Amino acid sequence: MGSIGSDEIDCPVLFVDDDRAMVNSTVQWLKLSGIQVRAFSEPLALLRTIKPDMPIVVISDIRMPEMDGIELLAQIKNKDEGIPVILITGHGDVPLAVEAMKAGAFEFLTKPFSPDQLLDYVKQAQASRVTQLGAKQENNQINVKSLVENVKEKRAELEASIHGDLHNDDDLSTRIALYEKTIIEDVLYQHNGNIGAVLAQLSIPRRTLNEKMKKHNIVSKDYKK
Structure with a gap:
């Protein structure tokens, strides 16, 4: 991946290491290179x-007393699997690092x-994260547009039904209930x-929402992607 100027990307680095000297030197270097960085001495504080x-990149040492870098990686992926995590290892930790690469x-x-080399990896990770979030935002906008069009279409169908058959109350009630159920399901899926x-x-x-979801047998967890 080509080099990208750090001033072009708003994607801070969160850096965690229990070695204060390592933290100070790495943070200083990144800041001098134009990278926004926030340092942590404990993984839980970072989590x-x-x-x-979040538009962020995480850098973590593997060997830490409170929580090692592999566990931290897993915890971060549970929150957002797209966050890039760069791990720092000592001599003899290479097999562990390879395991971490397989874990994401x-x-x-x-x-x-x-x-x-660290700066190059950071810039690559920043570019990857920004591109990923941009694509997700664009996809969400497309989904919202599709949802709006779907709602308009169903509303038009409902209005046509109302004007076309005012005397069939049972059919009208069924159509209204179906319309209501569809709207709730569409919005649940979108979010x-x-x-x-x-x-x-x-x-x-x-x-009101709880009552309608119960009425239509809608369970929110069924709409998690």
Whole structure:
């Protein structure tokens, strides 16, 4: 991958290592190279800051007392499998690093490593993350557009039914219920089963949504992608 200027990418680095000297020297080098970086001495502190879809890159040592880099990698992937994680290993840890690569690590470096090599990996990871999030956002926009068009189409069908057959109350009630069920299912799918997001989009009370989901036998977890 070609070199990308760090000032072109808003994708900070989160760096964790229990070796204070390593943290200080690495952070200084990255900052001098124009990379935004935040340092941590404990993996759990880093994990608490991570949320899905954050534009970040993580650098972690493998050997740490509180939680090793392999476990940290797994925990990060549970939060967001797309976050690039670069692991730093000591001599003799190469087999462990290979295992980490199979588990989804972006890259690994063996101590002592070249600062330029680390910087190159960071820029590659940043570019990968930004591209990934951009594609996801574009896909979400397409899904929203499709959902809106689907809702409009179903609303038009419902209105046509209402105007075309006002005397058939049973059929009309069935059509309204189907329309209502379809709208809830579409929005649940769009938001990956997130009830809070569904409530915000539909602008209805939680109690009302719960009643309608129960009525139509809709379970939010069935719509998680």
